[in-house]
Amino acid sequence: MEKTRPLWTTPLQFVFACISYAVGLGNVWRFPYLCQMYGGGSFLVPYVVMLVVEGMPLLYLELAVGQRMRQGSIGAWRTVSPYLSGVGVASVLVSFFLCTYYNVINAWAFWYLFHSFQDPLPWSVCPLNGNRTGYVEECEKASSTQYFWYRKTLNISPSIQESGAVQWEPALCLVLAWLVVYLCVLRGTASTGKVVYFTALLPYCVLIIYLVRGLTLHGATNGLAYMFTPKMEQLANPKAWINAATQIFFSLGLGFGSLIAFASYNEPSNNCQKHAIIVSIINSSTSIFASIVTFSIYGFKATFNYESCLNKVILLLTNSFDLEDGFLTANNLEQVKDYLASAYPSKYSEVFPQIRNCSLESELETAVQGTGLAFIVYTEAIKNMEVSQLWSVLYFFMLLLLGVGSMLGNTAAILTPLMDSKLISSYLPKEAISGLVCLTNCAIGMVFTMEAGSYWFDIFNDYAATLSLLLIVLVETVALCYLYGLRRFESEFKAMTGRALSWYWKVMWGGVSPLLIISLFIFYLSDYIITGTLQYQAWDAAQGQLVTKDYPPQALAVIGLLVATSTMCIPLGALGTLITRCLRRGDTAPKA
Amino acid sequence: MLWLLFFLVTAIRADLCQPDAENAFKVRLSIRTALGDKAYAWDTNEEYLFKAMVAFSMRKVPNRETTEISHVLLCNVTQRVSFWFVVTDPSRNHTLPAVEVQSAIRMNRNRINNAFFLNDQTLEFLRIPSTLAPPTDPSVPIWIIIFGVIFCIVLVATMLLILSGIRQHRRKNKGPSEMEDTEDKCENVITIENGIPCDPLDMKGGHINDAFVTEDERLTPL
Numbered sequence: 001m002e003k004t005r006p007l008w009t010t011p012l013q014f015v016f017a018c019i020s021y022a023v024g025l026g027n028v029w030r031f032p033y034l035c036q037m038y039g040g041g042s043f044l045v046p047y048v049v050m051l052v053v054e055g056m057p058l059l060y061l062e063l064a065v066g067q068r069m070r071q072g073s074i075g076a077w078r079t080v081s082p083y084l085s086g087v088g089v090a091s092v093l094v095s096f097f098l099c100t101y102y103n104v105i106n107a108w109a110f111w112y113l114f115h116s117f118q119d120p121l122p123w124s125v126c127p128l129n130g131n132r133t134g135y136v137e138e139c140e141k142a143s144s145t146q147y148f149w150y151r152k153t154l155n156i157s158p159s160i161q162e163s164g165a166v167q168w169e170p171a172l173c174l175v176l177a178w179l180v181v182y183l184c185v186l187r188g189t190a191s192t193g194k195v196v197y198f199t200a201l202l203p204y205c206v207l208i209i210y211l212v213r214g215l216t217l218h219g220a221t222n223g224l225a226y227m228f229t230p231k232m233e234q235l236a237n238p239k240a241w242i243n244a245a246t247q248i249f250f251s252l253g254l255g256f257g258s259l260i261a262f263a264s265y266n267e268p269s270n271n272c273q274k275h276a277i278i279v280s281i282i283n284s285s286t287s288i289f290a291s292i293v294t295f296s297i298y299g300f301k302a303t304f305n306y307e308s309c310l311n312k313v314i315l316l317l318t319n320s321f322d323l324e325d326g327f328l329t330a331n332n333l334e335q336v337k338d339y340l341a342s343a344y345p346s347k348y349s350e351v352f353p354q355i356r357n358c359s360l361e362s363e364l365e366t367a368v369q370g371t372g373l374a375f376i377v378y379t380e381a382i383k384n385m386e387v388s389q390l391w392s393v394l395y396f397f398m399l400l401l402l403g404v405g406s407m408l409g410n411t412a413a414i415l416t417p418l419m420d421s422k423l424i425s426s427y428l429p430k431e432a433i434s435g436l437v438c439l440t441n442c443a444i445g446m447v448f449t450m451e452a453g454s455y456w457f458d459i460f461n462d463y464a465a466t467l468s469l470l471l472i473v474l475v476e477t478v479a480l481c482y483l484y485g486l487r488r489f490e491s492e493f494k495a496m497t498g499r500a501l502s503w504y505w506k507v508m509w510g511g512v513s514p515l516l517i518i519s520l521f522i523f524y525l526s527d528y529i530i531t532g533t534l535q536y537q538a539w540d541a542a543q544g545q546l547v548t549k550d551y552p553p554q555a556l557a558v559i560g561l562l563v564a565t566s567t568m569c570i571p572l573g574a575l576g577t578l579i580t581r582c583l584r585r586g587d588t589a590p591k592a
Numbered sequence: 593m594l595w596l597l598f599f600l601v602t603a604i605r606a607d608l609c610q611p612d613a614e615n616a617f618k619v620r621l622s623i624r625t626a627l628g629d630k631a632y633a634w635d636t637n638e639e640y641l642f643k644a645m646v647a648f649s650m651r652k653v654p655n656r657e658t659t660e661i662s663h664v665l666l667c668n669v670t671q672r673v674s675f676w677f678v679v680t681d682p683s684r685n686h687t688l689p690a691v692e693v694q695s696a697i698r699m700n701r702n703r704i705n706n707a708f709f710l711n712d713q714t715l716e717f718l719r720i721p722s723t724l725a726p727p728t729d730p731s732v733p734i735w736i737i738i739f740g741v742i743f744c745i746v747l748v749a750t751m752l753l754i755l756s757g758i759r760q761h762r763r764k765n766k767g768p769s770e771m772e773d774t775e776d777k778c779e780n781v782i783t784i785e786n787g788i789p790c791d792p793l794d795m796k797g798g799h800i801n802d803a804f805v806t807e808d809e810r811l812t813p814l
Contacts (some may be wrong), residue, residue, distance in 0.1 A: 114735035114742075133721040176743050183750045187757065319620065322670040326624035326631075431757050 005070060006189045008265050013193040015275050017262050018063075020200035021409030022283040024402050025105060025374070026251050032227075032291035032298075033369030034243050039234025040227050044288070046235070046244035051284050054516050055248040057508035058473060060276035062254060065480065066263025067272050068493055072416030073257030076264070077476070080484045082581075086573015087475050088417060091257035093566045094468050095413035098256065099441050101460040102410060103181060104448040106403040107173035108375065109396050111153055114173075116392035123148035124383035141544025145380040150539045153375070157451040159538050161552055164451025171449045178442040180404060185411045185434050188419070189265050192408055199405030204286075206398035207293060213391065214296035223299020226364045227291065242523055245516060251283060255469040255476070258409035261416035268496045273505075294373075301381040302363035309358035320351045370461070371454075374399060411437065455555075458536060463559045467524060468566035474517045475570055481510045534559065608687050609665035609678045615687040617694075618718040620674040626714035634673045638708075639666055642677075645707050646693075649700040650679055653692055658682055694720050 008014045035043045069076035074088030115122050126139035126147060134140070139147040150156045157164045184195040214220055234240050253259065263272060307330070314328045321340060328336055337355075341348045368377050382391045411434070418433055419425050425433070448457050480489060486509065490501045528534075534556065537546040551559070609616060619642075624631045632638070643664040650659040659679065669675040678687045697704070697720050705711055712722040 110739075111735075114738045117738055118734050128724050132724050134724070172739065176739065176746065179743070179746050179750060183746055183753065186750065186753050191753070318672065322672040322674055324671040325622045325673065429757070429761060431754055 006265060007267060008189055008193055011266070011270055011275070013189075013196060014262060014266055014270070015278060016196040016200040017192065017408070018259065018275065018279045019282055020196045020405030021258055021262070022252050022279055023200070023203065023286045024251075024253075024406035025399065026247075027283070027287040028290045028294065028399075028402065029371075029373045030369055031247060031251070031287040032294040033367050033373065034247055035227060035291050036295075036367045038237065038240035038243060039231040041230035042232050042235055043240060043244065046241045047248070047284065050241070050244045050248045051280060053508065054245055054513055055252055055284070056277060056280045057505055057513050058249075058254050058477070059252050059259065059280050060273060060505060061477060061480065061509055061513075062259040063263040063272040063276050064489075064493060065476075066260035067266045067268065067270060068489070068496060069260075070264050070268070072264060072418075072420045073260045073413065074417040075420050076260050077479070080479055082577045083574040084475070084479050084483070084570075085577060086570040087472060087479070088257065089573055090468060090472050090566045090569035091255060091260075092414055092417055093569060094465050094472070095256045095258065095410050096441070097460060097464040097562065097566070099407065099410045099414065100444050101448060101457055101464070102403070103177045103407055103441065104170075104174060104445055104453070104457060105371070106177040106180075106400060106407065107170055107445075107449070108153060108371070109399040109403060110173040110176055111170060112375065112379070113393065113396040113400065116389055116396060119389065121379075121383050121388055121392060122152070123379050124388070138541050138544055141542075143380065145376050145383065146544070148379075149375050151541075154454045155451050156454055156539045158540060159549060160452050160455040160536065160555055162452060166446055167449050167451065167453075170453075171446060174445050174449055175442060178438050178445070181407050181411060182434060182438040184404065184408055185415060185438075186431055188415075188430055192412065195408065196405065199401050199408065203398045203401045203405075206394050206401075207286075207289060209394060210293045210391075210398075211289070211296075213385070214293050214300070217296060217300035217385070219303025220296035220299045222303055222360060223295040223297070223364065224292065226299070227295040242520065245520055247287075248284075249473075249517075249520070250465070250469070251287065252280060253406070253409060255473040256410065256465075257413035257417070261412040262409065264416065269498065271497065271499065273499065297378060297381045298364065300384075301377065302360060302366075304381075304384050305363050306358055306360045309356055313355055313358060316351065316354060320347065371457075455536060455538070456558075459551075459555060459559055460562070464562045464566075467521070467563050470517055470521045470524065471567050471570065474514060474521065477509060477514050477517070481514075486510060608680055609667040609676060611668050611676050613676070613678065613687075615690045615693065616676045616678045617690070617697075617720060618674060618676050620672060620716040620718065621708070621710065622714040622716075623673065623708075623710070626710050634669075639669070639675075641707060642666070645700075645704045646677065646679060646697070649696040649704065650688070650693070652699065653696050656688070656692070656696075690719075698723060 008017070038046075065076055065080070069079050071079065072088070073091040074085060077084040077088040123145045126135035126144045128134070129136050136147070138151060142150070153170065155164070155167050184191055266272065310330050310333065314330075314333065317323065317336070317340065318325060318328055321344065323336075378395060379392070382388050382395060385391050414437055415430075415434055418437070419430055428436075447453060450456075480486070486506060490506070494500050534551045535548050536551060536555075538549045539545075540547045607613075611618070621634065623634065640661070643661045643666065646664045647659045647661045650656045650663075660682075663680045663682070663684065664677060665680065666675050666677050679693055680687050697717055701712065701722055705715055708715055
């Protein structure tokens with residue numbers, strides 16, 4: 001008797017699971033950056049085009065495969081064709097890498113959340129130096145938010161070679177993060193199904209609250225105007241289209257096997273076409289919504305910095321020329337500067353080097369993405385709001401929800417194939433399997449809590465998933481359409497769900513999407529080859545800013561290993577199947 | 593003759609207080625920045641108060657208890673408002689060493705600030721660094737307390753889930769092991785009619801008839 005598969009209690013749980021997995025930190029910290037870099041409002045054009053042409057078809061493909069095969073990624077692709085068992089293994093491996101480093105972000109979010117319950121916020125003031133006459137030098141050179149991130153949170157070393165020791169504070173937070181993830185995946189779909197209600201819905205509540213708060217901030221309109229003014233000439237820039245395609249691809253989390261895992265717990269008659277469209281539209285709308293919030297916060301921060309810069313210049317001039325306090329304002333600054341330059345030329349030329357040119361544009365143009373946006377720029381804006389503790393708690397709680405929601409999908413991608421495998425699930429109950437996976441990931445994740453951990457994090461973030469995923473999804477699409485047969489899959493799917501595949505999906509799966517992925521793949525390969533040496537940003541404590549350095553050979557070896565292990569699984573899997581088949585044919589031949 | 597002597601004395605005193613003179617300090621006030629609309633004008637009365645505060649600070653220094661207001665000299669008052677001041681000894685010929693004045697002002701900085709409704713940034717004594725307020729360091733950092741609370745909650749919840757899972761496993765293992773599969777299915781898909789779960793009757797291999805068992809439990813015990 002076949003063991004019946006656990007199912008989602010309602011289809012809504014499945015939709016929420018997909019939403020909570022797809023809507024993650026990338027929507028908050030990568031999309032606004034891309035929007036800013038590639039033409040503001042006009043970036044939405046390539047984004048929507050890629051969504052329709054690449055995102056929806058590939059998402060539907062994965063959900064359909066998962067729902068039809070009713071197994072995790074390894075089993076599903078083995079059913080499609082025995083030569084594709086390597087694809088499933090590659091997916092699991094990439095998910096494993098992702099799990100290891102992604103939960104470190106949750107650990108950092110926990111750290112900031114716990115520190116938000118203080119007055120004043122610890123990243124809003126610099127700590128005092130030894131004799132209490134001034135602030136710590138590193139903090140003076142950088143800003144207090146950067147100091148808190150680089151020194152107090154990461155305790156970052158000057159380069160990747162100096163690993164330093166494991167920091168116990170982030171290590172504790174990492175253990176807590178893994179414990180939370182374990183709690184949510186412990187019981188499989190029974191527990192995950194309940195948790196995704198929160199992880200899918202609550203971030204929207206926080207985003208709405210932040211939207212209202214953000215739009216009412218002083219200077220928010222500057223940021224919004226800057227972002228949404230379309231720069232039409234960027235439409236001709238191929239990088240805009242490539243980045244739109246990449247963002248859609250990675251934002252939906254294709255190729256990790258999580259979507260296949262989630263869909264495998266569906267009822268066979270589930271209408272996953274509708275769900276695919278809903279999930280992809282919600283994911284993209286969330287990106288746009290989050291970027292509205294982000295840009296109002298940017299505008300606020302830029303205006304605040306611009307006004308502080310102006311105030312510093314005013315104070316400098318007032319003190320140097322002993323002008324009446326309050327005489328100089330932002331409005332008459334230029335005229336007074338001209339007057340002083342003509343009236344006291346010698347004194348003015350002494351002071352002149354210290355006068356900074358304050359520009360709102362240059363403040364807005366500082367485009368940041370990734371952990372820098374989430375933990376430095378946002379915290380800088382939050383510390384200037386009233387009741388900053390409340391906003392800080394809300395913000396990091398939202399980050400945690402987004403991060404844990406994505407982690408649920410990532411761990412499902414690893415656990416589902418493991419639990420499907422009869423070998424492992426006959427020896428261990430599912431709680432033990434989940435526990436072992438979480439424990440292993442936690443132990444390896446300790447690397448990221450060392451002093452050089454952030455540099456290793458950047459390596460994993462940039463290289464662990466990018467090339468491998470493109471290859472995996474390409475092989476998936478091509479294999480399903482041409483190896484398994486699109487017509488065969490279509491008839492089986494129609495028998496299962498009762499709905500026919502529309503021509504649009506067939507055209508996309510068969511032609512357009514694979515071509516798109518091939519072009520992305522070629523672009524990335526050529527980009528890596530052309531850039532030559534790979535570089536990273538290291539924090540220089542003496543200068544209080546980031547400097548660019550080259551990766552040492554060990555780091556380059558790790559990068560190569562990361563990409564190689566996952567991509568090599570595909571041909572090795574095919575080769576393995578070929579060899580076993582040949583051996584079996586060799587065994588049976590003499591008998592025949 | 594007397595007038596000449598008076599001029600001489602004031603001239604000498606004026607020499608003691610000059611910008612960049614020995615033991616002289618520059619003071620800078622930003623009243624409008626600090627108080628906005630409630631800003632007061634800086635006039636000679638305010639200067640008198642300032643001299644009084646400085647004299648008060650000097651009086652707290654051992655050996656300088658006899659400092660009078662007239663010993664504090666102000667000069668070069670600008671529109672900014674900024675001026676220089678020195679503190680002379682009782683003979684009014686020499687100025688007190690800068691180190692003494694510095695330490696005296698540092699000790700009483702708070703009271704001087706409060707007298708003028710200003711703070712360390714808006715009432716600046718150049719070359720006299722202010723002692724910054726030490727951060728309130730609780731004995732146990734706050735974040736560890738919150739971390740401990742959340743950690744314990746999550747740990748307890750995890751333990752509860754694991755234990756209930758183990759208990760369910762044991763209950764399942766009491767029945768025949770082959771029936772584990774159907775039981776798994778029944779755990780997830782349980783149809784309920786009239787409040788009674790409809791487990792298939794052959795689930796426990798005919799040993800127990802669930803329909804009857806459930807009915808018994810619904811009867812009130814004697």
